[in-house]
Amino acid sequence: MSSLLKISETVATKKIFTILFALIALHITMFDVHAAPTLDSSFGSSGIVRIGVPSGVENRPSASVLQRDGKLLLAGWTSKRQARAFVLRLLPNGAPDATFGQNGVALFDLPNVYAIQQLEQGADGSILINGASSSGFVLTRLTASGIFDTSFGAQGFFSATTTPARFVQQPDGSLLIVSDATQDSNIASGEQFILRLTRLNSAGVPDSTYAPNGEKILSGLPSNFRMDSDVPVIAEPDGGFTVMARANINGGNYLLVRVTAAGTLNFDFGKDGLVSGYDLGNPSDIPVKMVRTSNGGLLLMGDAPPQTSGTVVLWRVTAGGLADTSLGTTGRLEIDSGGFPSFTLRLAVLSDGGIALVNSVNDDGAITARVRHFNTSGVLDSAFGIAGSTTIALTGYSRFAAISVLPNDAGGLLIPASVTRILTCGFTCLPRGEDVAVANLNRNGHLQTSYGRGNGFAVGVVNIAEYSNDKIDTILVDASDKIVLAGSSDADATIDYLLERLTTNGSPDISFGTNGRVAPRQYIILKGKVRAAEQTSGAITVVTGTAAGSFGQVGTVTAFQLDPAGMLYPGFARALAPPALSNTDIALGVRPDGRLLYGTTAYDGTAILQQTMPDGTPDLNFGAGGKIEFPLSAEEQSRQADLVLLGDGSVVFAVLTTQSLHLYNVDSHGLSIASFGTAGQFTYAAADFANTYSIGIPFSLLSLSDGSLLVGIGINKYALSGRSIGSLLVIRISSNGLLIGANRLLEDPGSFDWSFAALPDASVVIARSRHVATNSAALYRLLSNNSLDANFGLGGAYPLPGMLSVDGLTLDAHSRLLVAGQDATSAVLARYDLSGALASTPIVEFYNTNLDHYFITADAGEAAGIDGGSAGPGWIRTGNSFKSGGSTPVCRFYGSQVPGPNSHFYTLAGSECDGLKQLQAITPATQKRWNFESLDFVSTPPINGTCPTGTVPVYRAYNNGFAQGIDSNHRFSSDAAAIQEVVMRGWINEGVVMCAPI
Structure with missing residues (x-):
């Protein structure tokens, strides 16, 4: 037998026994294998089901203008999941102008802008937009057809830090920006009123022919005045303007300033370009609006002292800056505002x-x-x-x-x-x-009546279907593998519960509600997670903390029950003690006989555990009248609650307060189990609970397969720098109520939410939702020693691309992980297979000096055996290796001893792997073929030959053995020079085949 055959036989035989052992271990408890998740392609679309039908965004217009052709422009913001600026153009009959943007609407991003404060049509038909940012203003431009104009300014924008600011169109198509430089320390001192004038040419670039950097400063104005952020600058036909300023001292005057396009005071207006309230005879009136009259004058509106509610004043100024006494009584008109502020x-x-x-x-x-x-x-x-x-x-x-x-x-x-x-x-x-x-x-x-919808109104014409705002808090999987989702929804602007049932493949279960969905029309303000539990009869009980009052200041509890068809069950009589104030979380459990357990908290220092019969009436055999009250110390305010039912019929009720974590263990009658902790209670007080602005949202109690309990507490607090810092506190407690360990994990800048799911091997999957400038979500695996599994993904994190948050996790009967969250479009439910390959690192390369063959292994034990000579002579380490890690398993194949190819081959799970498996199935063992051995490690597939950020390419070279009549062999390496070395010897470079973590 050749040395190669001996080597392959040794390696293959060893690997066969390894595979058999792994398969047996996997059958017993697959989670002994620390594997990264992989999406379950049998579920939904490539492992993901989209929940909710995308609906229209909310639209808040803030500016409008009539075009010269009579078409109406409106601009504002879309809100909810994706906030963007919009400009809508309507025809004179109120219909959207199909020639503008997309069906009449232009949607675009305005970085750092929170409001559109000015909208005008340019001389060339373009649309000019002025947006207010937190630090100044941003100008942008759309073409006449509603296309974002990237030729304007810098990639479509011109911005500056002065505020307030308005632009005035110039006769030659340029723009003059008027802003208040009073507080600019580089220019002003004291309370001098100063205007900054910045001229942009038609391309949106500062015009150096106007002044250096396109900017002039107009100083020498009366002190103690400021531009008001809500008052527009009134443009004059020659490119000049009039601006209104208000005194910044109590009881002060107001001032009208008229400026020429050249940046000087217009002496034809008032007294050398200035008009004050004293000049007009009403110095105590406080203007809030100003518009240009048809004869070139100004009409002002504001408040008269004392600013009594319900009355506003109008007064008029001539084109030359004099009081127009033809309005009202001596130029002043008082009118009723209906009790609303004058600025509205x-x-x-x-x-x-x-x-x-x-x-x-x-x-x-x-x-x-x-x-x-x-x-x-x-x-x-x-x-x-x-x-x-x-x-x-x-x-x-x-x-x-x-x-x-x-x-x-x-x-x-x-x-x-x-x-x-x-x-x-x-x-x-x-x-x-x-x-x-x-x-x-x-x-x-x-x-x-001929306008818009035929009733005089054009309404909702900008509502483009973009997203659904459903949120899934609880995932239930019944004995038939049907999936019940419970959460909240504001579909059609109606606050309600989300209740949906899917079949095992992710399609709607049409036997439940309407096409798989139920809208119970409970109309509540939800406080905390929506909990759900399913009884053996198929009935589903739903409960949450709710709030009454316009701002949710009064706490209530809402509970109802659906029958297996999704109909509200009228015989369910809830009898729940409401919390004293606004509650945030309600714990829920169901016993095998259908009795229900509820855990509630209250700010009055009491936690309550209640047990009801299946129909919701109190279980009089539990506690006193169906409930137990657990008093808390005077310093504690309860925040969150959770509970778990144990196999012996007892229940552990967890209560998180501002000071401590409490766990209470009671039997099926509500009696304390003395052997748990101290007289049936476990308490953990932590300094982490102090000085936090958010604690335990969400808060979870898990019962693990080894009998221990695990509590996960999310903590968000402020650092000394003022930045938000988030972390997770995990506390592991023994079955008899003793502390095993407490660890604070994953501390990072930002705000975080957490979700948890227990795995069969007493480890826990954690989902972390990060809320910073860009929201993201990732999964982690917590081992039984309270450390994170570094093999679960890159750096221990398995990222969920595109997902903005995770709201719920659960494991089904087949140990598949269900992840409920939200992306930019809707709520989503993803199902992951956790039975993948070992995520070992590194993957070591060997070379046989006798045979000119390469071999890689992700098995450290196998590598050690080869080092010891168990695979035969000639094998040495090349020193090259790359890491395992990613989301896609790598298939390992072996040819055969006879007839061959007596070698190993690796490929990412997918079409190439499936193709080799199919060939194996139809090719007799007496012929050369590749035989599937295992899923050996995990990696990331390249996209068009390119690896994503955070990974390095792994190349594959082939010795062209089939054509030469020798055993085929492949070299896999992240070292491009190593691949080039064998290519120079006649091997074929097959390019990038996978991407390894850096």
């Missing part, structure tokens, strides 16, 4: 000199808009509405909040607004859902 009113001047005013009206909680039309003298126009006034109310919406008032093309008014959908659910609910809306009034103040 919207003001417009019409071409005939008339004035339109919109203010909100609160009618028994329904907020509508009142529109009034005044003539040029300030007298209500009797031909408009009823005595000059009309009210706008939109059916199905509880709030109609105008953002502006604009003239339409028929002598009437357009009222762009943000409207809020009504949620009718009694005392415990709030309105949910915002839309863009535009009301169109004719010259008589009546709705133009």
Whole structure:
């Protein structure tokens, strides 16, 4: 027998016994193998099921303008999962302009911007946008067709740190940015009022022909004034502007400043370009709005001292800066604001000199808009509405909040607004859902019924279906492998429970509710996780802490039961003691006979464990009247609760307070088990609980297969630097209530949430959701010694790409891990196989000096045997190795002793591995073939020959043995030079075949 045959026989025989042993061990408890998870392709789409139907984002408009052609532009923000800026363009009939953006809407990102404060159409038809950021402003531009214009400024943006700021369009297409430099320490001193003027050319770049760096400073203005962030700069036709400033001292005046395009005071206005409230005869009035009149003057609106609620003032200034006494009484008009602040009113001047005013009206909680039309003298126009006034109310919406008032093309008014959908659910609910809306009034103040939806309104036209906002807290798997999901949802702007049942392959179970989903219409404000438990009859009990009141300040408990078909069970009579104040978590358990256990906490220093019969009535054989109260010390406020049922019928009830962790062990009648801890109680007090802004959210108690208990407590606190620091405290307790160990793990900057699932070998899978600038999620495996399994993934972390958070974990009867979380589109449920290959490191390369063959192994014992000569002579280590790690198992094949190929081959699980297995099945053992041996280690597949960040390429070279009539052999190495060395000797370079951790 050749030395190669001897070597292969030795290696192969040893490996066969290793495989047999591993398979037997795997059958007994597969989690003795520390393997990284792999998505279960038999579940959903490649292992993932999407939960919820993507619905429209919420839309909050904040700016609007009429184009010269009569089309209406509205800009604002989409909210919820992905916040982005939008610009909507409507045709004069209220329909979206299909030639603009995507079906009338342009969606784009505005970095660091929280509000769009200015929207205008450029001279060339482009759309100019000014956004307010936390530190200044950002300008950007869309083309006339709604395409983001990257040629503007720097990659589409021009930004600066001064604020407030407005732009004024210049006749040549450039922009003049007006901002307040009063607080700029490099320019100003004291309280001097200073304006910064920055001119951008048509490309959005500072114009050096205007001034060095395109910037001029206008100083010498009266002191103790500032630009107001809410008051626009009024553009003049020649490129100049008028800005309103307010005194920054109590009882101060206001100031109007008119500036030329060249950056100098316009002496044709007032006194050398300045007009004060003293000049106009109303120095104590405080202006909040200013618009340009049709004859070049200014109309101002504000408050008059004392600022009594419900009254605002209008006054007018001529083009030359004088008081216009033709308005109201001596140039001043007092009007009713309906009890709303003056800054919420919207003001417009019409071409005939008339004035339109919109203010909100609160009618028994329904907020509508009142529109009034005044003539040029300030007298209500009797031909408009009823005595000059009309009210706008939109059916199905509880709030109609105008953002502006604009003239339409028929002598009437357009009222762009943000409207809020009504949620009718009694005392415990709030309105949910915002839309863009535009009301169109004719010259008589009546709705133009031909507009928008045919009732005078264009509503919700920007709602593009993008995401669903469901959240899965609890995953149940029944005896038939059906999966029940419980959580919360705000689909259709309705707060409700999420209850859904899937078949074992992830498809909706149509025998449950409507197409697998139930909407119980409980209408509650959820506080904490939604818990669910399934009885042997198939009935599902759902419970959570809830809150009543507009802000959830009063705690309640909601519990209900569904039958196996998803129908609410009317015979379920919950009898639960509510907590004293707003509760955050309710523990739930179900006994084999259907009796239910609830654990609640209260801020009054008491924790309560209740037991009910299957129908929800109190179990009078448990405690006193069906409940047990556990008093806490006066210093403690309870926060979270959880419980587990043990095999002997007893229950462990866990309570987390601001000071300590308490575990109470009671039997099926509620009597304390004295052998547990101290008289049936275990207490753990930790300094970690102090000085935290968030503790134990979520908080979990697990019963492990070795009889021990494990508590996971999430801790978020502030460091001395003020940054948020998150970590996980894991406490392991023996079955008799003694502390085994406590460890604080995974401390990192940021805020974190945690979820847990117990594995059959007493280890625990932990999901960590990280909330920083970019949200992400990862899985970890906690070993029985409270350390993290470094082989579970790179650095011990198995990342979940694309997932923003994980809200629930569980293990099914087949030891598959179900992970519920959210990505950018919806809630998702993923199923992972944990029975993969060993994640060992390193993978060592050997070379046989006699045979010119290479061999790699991930088995440290096998490598040691080869070093000792058990595989025959000639084998030496090359010194090359690469690491195991990733999400994809690597298949190991061996040819055969006779007829061969007497060698080993490795490939990532996938098409190549499956193809070799299929050939093995149809090829007789008497012919050459590759025989599958095992899943040997894990790695990461390359994408188009490129490895992802954090990995290095592993190359494969082939000796072309089949063509030469010799045994095939392959070399696998992360060393490109090593591969090149054999290629120079005639081997074939097969490129990058896998990616190893760095």
